[in-house]
Amino acid sequence: xxxxxxxxxxxxxxxxxxxxxxxxxxxxxxxxxxxxxxxxxxxxxxxxxxxxxxxxxxxxxxxxxxxxxxxxxxxxxxxxxxxxxxxxxxxxxxxxxxxxxxxxx
Numbered sequence: 001x002x003x004x005x006x007x008x009x010x011x012x013x014x015x016x017x018x019x020x021x022x023x024x025x026x027x028x029x030x031x032x033x034x035x036x037x038x039x040x041x042x043x044x045x046x047x048x049x050x051x052x053x054x055x056x057x058x059x060x061x062x063x064x065x066x067x068x069x070x071x072x073x074x075x076x077x078x079x080x081x082x083x084x085x086x087x088x089x090x091x092x093x094x095x096x097x098x099x100x101x102x103x104x105x
């Protein structure tokens with residue numbers, strides 16, 4: 001029994017019998033639908049891994065994460081610099097700039 005299975009049995013109250021049934025179903029359906037030595041969960045994992053890889057490649061090409069980071073940082077700085085927030089933070093505003101100097105760039 002794997003550590004993950006043991007954790008599910010102990011923490012979640014899921015029975016070993018149920019987990020064995022689900023594992024068998026995963027294998028049986030996978031072999032019938034996908035071929036020998038295949039499982040449904042294995043196919044789902046490989047499909048998601050491929051999708052993640054493609055998404056990461058597109059993000060690297062288009063720079064979506066970098067743009068989102070810059071927009072988020074700009075919004076955060078504008079919120080912090082509004083008069084209401086500045087009054088609320090008082091002396092802590094100075095220490096915030098010392099902790100997060102990248103916000104000023």
